[in-house]
Amino acid sequence: MTTIVKAFFAALVGLALGLWTTQAMLAHGGPFETVSLGPWTVATKAGALDADPYTRASLERSGEIPLALGEGLQLIARSDDSGRPLEAGCVYKVGPHAPAARYWTLELVDSEGFPVENAAGRYVFRSSEILRESDGGFSIYVSAAAHAGNWLPIGAPTRFALVLRLYDTPLSATAGGIEKAAAPAIARERCA
Amino acid sequence: MRFRARLAEAALYGFAALILAALVHFVVVLSIPLAAERDAFARVADLGPAPATYPLPRVGPSLRRFPYADPAVATAVCRFDLTNGPVRVLAPTGRSGLASLSFHSRRGAVFYAMTDRAAAHGKMEAVIVTAAQLRALVAQDDEDNPSEDLRIESPTREGFVLTRVLSELPDLYPAAQAQANTLACTPEPASK
Numbered sequence: 001m002t003t004i005v006k007a008f009f010a011a012l013v014g015l016a017l018g019l020w021t022t023q024a025m026l027a028h029g030g031p032f033e034t035v036s037l038g039p040w041t042v043a044t045k046a047g048a049l050d051a052d053p054y055t056r057a058s059l060e061r062s063g064e065i066p067l068a069l070g071e072g073l074q075l076i077a078r079s080d081d082s083g084r085p086l087e088a089g090c091v092y093k094v095g096p097h098a099p100a101a102r103y104w105t106l107e108l109v110d111s112e113g114f115p116v117e118n119a120a121g122r123y124v125f126r127s128s129e130i131l132r133e134s135d136g137g138f139s140i141y142v143s144a145a146a147h148a149g150n151w152l153p154i155g156a157p158t159r160f161a162l163v164l165r166l167y168d169t170p171l172s173a174t175a176g177g178i179e180k181a182a183a184p185a186i187a188r189e190r191c192a
Numbered sequence: 193m194r195f196r197a198r199l200a201e202a203a204l205y206g207f208a209a210l211i212l213a214a215l216v217h218f219v220v221v222l223s224i225p226l227a228a229e230r231d232a233f234a235r236v237a238d239l240g241p242a243p244a245t246y247p248l249p250r251v252g253p254s255l256r257r258f259p260y261a262d263p264a265v266a267t268a269v270c271r272f273d274l275t276n277g278p279v280r281v282l283a284p285t286g287r288s289g290l291a292s293l294s295f296h297s298r299r300g301a302v303f304y305a306m307t308d309r310a311a312a313h314g315k316m317e318a319v320i321v322t323a324a325q326l327r328a329l330v331a332q333d334d335e336d337n338p339s340e341d342l343r344i345e346s347p348t349r350e351g352f353v354l355t356r357v358l359s360e361l362p363d364l365y366p367a368a369q370a371q372a373n374t375l376a377c378t379p380e381p382a383s384k
Contacts, residue, residue: 006205014209018216026221049301049347057224059300060231064260065354068305071292074260103289103358105264113259115252123252124263128289128360155253165262167290167358168307 026058037183039083040075040164064113072101072167078159080186086161088144088154090191094162096137099182101166103127106140106184108152109161116155125150144192162186232258232300233271236352242271243279243377247369264359266369270377271352274322278329278343278380281353283316286371289360293375295320298348318342319380322349353377 034041045051046059046066059066067074079085080092098104107124110116115123125140130150132138141147142162144154154160164184171182235257239246249255251263261267272279285291285308293316294305306316319341321329326345333339355375359368 006201007208010205010209011212014212015216017209017213019220021213022217022220026224049297049303051301053221056300057221060224062259063230063232063235063257065232065236065258065296066260066300066302068292068294068302070305071294071307071356103360105262105358107263109260112256114256115263117253126264126289126358126360129362163260163262167292168309 025054026061037075039077039079039081039186040183041077042073042075046074062113067165072165072169073171075164075166075183077162077164077186080188082188084188085159086142086186087191088157088160091141091143091145091147091189093139093141093187093189094152094184095139096133096184097182098127098138098164098184099166099169099171101127101169101171103167104169105165105167106152107163107165108142108154109163110157111159111161113161113163116153116157116160118153118155120146120151120153122151122153125152232296233298233350233352236269236271239269242273243379245270245373245375245377247373250365250369262356262358264365266357266359266365266372267354268369268372268375269352269354270375272320272346272350272377274320274325274346274349276379278319278321278325280378280380281316281318281320282376282378283355284371284374285311285314285316286357286367289358289368291316291355291357291371293318294354294356295344295346296352296354297346298350301347303347303351304344316355318344320344320346320351320353322346 034043043055045055048069086092094106104127105124108116130138130140138150140150140152142152142154144156245268248258248267248269251261281293283291283293291308292305295303297303308316310316321343323345326343329343353375355372357368357372359365
């Protein structure tokens with residue numbers, strides 16, 4: 001009698017633990033086959049024919065249409081340069097350089113990968129539209145309140161991520177092809 | 193002694209729970225691609241019957257269909273089915289910033305991609321074939337007058353083609369969408 005109860009309890013714990021770890025790993029695309037570049041990560045095998053089961057499962061579940069390696073690379077940051085999670089109450093400065101690419105775009109998304117509603121109606125910056133310094137460098141300010149210069153509004157999510165897409169880039173995501181120095185920094189300026 | 197016996201029993205149940213958790217984890221991860229009904233292909237199929245071309249709605253906070261899509265990029269898709277023969281894909285390039293073409297299998301993997309750098313005579317063109325159709329075409333080829341078609345073998349009979357057209361400025365988005373909409377997927381005539 002007690003053995004059955006104990007076994008049942010163990011089975012329940014096992015089932016819950018299995019489902020929970022699966023959910024936790026897939027929620028962030030899984031830790032497999034990613035390359036880190038400062039605060040940015042690249043899922044190197046997203047959409048590839050030989051993608052690992054975690055990458056594949058997380059793509060299938062989300063319905064995302066991945067950017068092909070021949071088209072470009074998608075970098076995602078969920079924390080700043082110091083490793084602190086991005087917070088809606090803070091001001092971040094992104095720049096001054098981006099890796100070589102014909103075009104790049106910087107977008108702000110919620111935890112599920114969709115743009116966040118904001119009064120300015122601004123969801124993305126293109127490399128071809130931003131204001132630049134005389135030396136070609138740029139600063140994009142990510143904040144909830146309006147900011148001078150290139151302002152990417154946060155809207156009002158609790159958690160958000162920054163997505164940097166490099167189109168037609170000579171960079172290869174494999175085997176250290178990405179130089180750390182090339183990625184834009186995400187500096188936390190101040191917090192409310 | 194009794195204490196040690198209880199400890200051993202607890203450890204046994206704990207171990208069993210862990211094994212079960214691992215088993216559940218791997219079964220779920222591996223079975224998601226088989227069970228996913230809301231993957232990218234299913235979402236594309238919702239748009240309408242093949243082989244017509246459908247524009248994807250502009251990415252914004254209110255429309256939550258394809259996550260991690262770029263609001264600066266206009267897209268259009270067409271589905272293909274190789275059951276009745278190869279399908280020719282044609283995407284004219286325009287004066288937009290950048291255009292690309294990617295080929296996706298039924299299972300979501302990208303099996304080929306190109307940008308407008310690979311375009312010839314102002315258009316990106318390719319013929320999607322199955323392995324058997326490719327063999328038949330190669331056997332038919334005239335050695336003195338080789339076909340100029342770019343033939344791409346699809347790992348699955350069904351799939352979809354997506355074109356991305358980047359708008360250099362927000363105002364140019366409608367023009368980019370118009371260009372994306374010119375994507376055409378047409379079944380090849382049975383024999384020539």
